[in-house]
Amino acid sequence: MQQRLDKLREALANVGADALITEKAENRFYFSGFTGSTGWVVVTEKEAFLVTDFRYVEQAGEQAPHFTVVNNERKAVEAIAKLLKEKGVKRLAFESSVSFHTHQEWSKAFDGVELVATNGLLEKIRMFKDESEMVIIREAVRIAEAGFAHIQSYIRPGVREEDVALELEFFMRKQGASGSAFDMIVASGPRGALPHGRASEKIIQAGEMVTLDFGAAYKGYNSDITRTLSVGEPSAKMKEIYDIVLRAQLAGVEALKPGVTGKEADAATRDIIAAAGYGDCYGHSAGHGLGIEVHELPSLSTVSTFVLEPGMLVTMEPGIYVSGVGGVRIEDDVLITADGHEVLNKSTKELIILPV
Missing domain, CATH: 3.90.230.10 (Creatinase/methionine aminopeptidase superfamily)
Known part of the structure; x- marks a missing residue:
């Protein structure tokens, strides 16, 4: 799993972002090992976080040992915004497949963070099977x-x-x-x-x-x-x-x-x-x-x-x-x-x- 995170961070550097967020189930599973139905993976240059709710906190801790689990307390966007601010994230890569509503919500909530759209960034890493x-x-x-x-x-x-x-x-x-x-x-x-x-x-x-x-x-x-x-x-x-x-x-x-x-x-x-x-x-x-x-x-x-x-x-x-x-x-x-x-x-x- 660490090798996958290393490749992700290399990809982040190539697009000029200092963090990435994904909620796509397949990418969330690939990079964290977490199989729950709700969660956001946030990876910075040095740390990795899995934001989820009360139902999955224990499961996430067991399945994603390379991640710090964050309980969003039913306020996911607010919890992610707080995390980004604490870590000093300025340019956040995201998948261009997210909904227009989600993009609007993030643009409003993530104050001072520039959203960087990517297409296939994570899927290209997943092409190679270990x-x-x-x-x-x-x-x-x-x-x-x-x-x-x-x-x-x-x-x-x-x-x-x-x-x-x-x-x-x-x-x-x-x-x-x-x-x-x-x-x-x-x-x-x-x-x-x-x-x-x-x-x-x-x-x-x-x-x-x-x-x-x-x-x-x-x-x-x-x-x-x-x-x-x-x-x-x-x-x-x-x-x-x-x-x-x-x-x-x-x-x-x-x-x-x-x-x-x-x-x-x-x-x-x-x-x-x-x-x-x-x-x-x-x-x-x-x-x-x-x-x-x-x-x-x-x-x-x-x-x-x-x-x-x-x-x-x-x-x-x-x-x-x-x-x-x-x-x-x-x-x-x-x-x-x-x-x-x-x-x-x-x-x-x-x-x-x-x-x-």
Whole structure:
């Protein structure tokens, strides 16, 4: 945790601020370890404070040993203003994503303090996963992989998509997950053409492909995996689409290494799909960063200028979606290493045809 605070202070110096405030849950957790629902992290050049209320004072003391815990006594803004004055803060960095109301409130209350807006300052630090984070993420991946193996025996004609999602989440919870990383996507048949086709009341039919996009939430971190399988023999058209997406996904994974830009990694998948005649059916980015949030930096897209570096964790998930027909997406979680990459997922990407 101290190393994270040191990196934060370096970032503060770069923007010319002598302190930073954040109340974003993910950043609060990353820099302090505190998991409560209410709290403000204030970091100065030499000290770190966690401002919270009576409900969380004891918890904060246990979870954030590098921080001085301040009980705001139900007057958070006043307590923060007092703290800033006591520490002589003159330039306070904050995240530009805060609400207009919050900015107005702080501008009024923090007398003599200049507010310095930042964008992605903390998220760029979070891009690089340390070993303690990877231990947790690997377990989140393992849980999701176990869930995928389990759910294959559950999917059959006559089962609702919603029931598949419920069974999969229940199994992952039994494996240790705190829940699903996000609203699970279970899209069968023509609904596979919906990139974010959340599980519905639709009943799975024989001959349909089913796209499963899910992940396990575990100890504050997430995994994210997509596999598309077939319930019985699929159509020749869907087999063709599957083969194209698989080639694109493998090429995308192969492209992931230090020095490659997000745009170049995206192109490795997009060029294959476009050459096969399905360029207009691939409208989302090739991947995204993964960690405390399911979608975080860096991005892998047609406009991404991020340069991949060791320690970054990204997804690789190209897809093809044909309206009225169906869709295919395949996704892995991939760690960028010094000499290339490591695919965390072990589940086969060859087309699985379930018996009916």
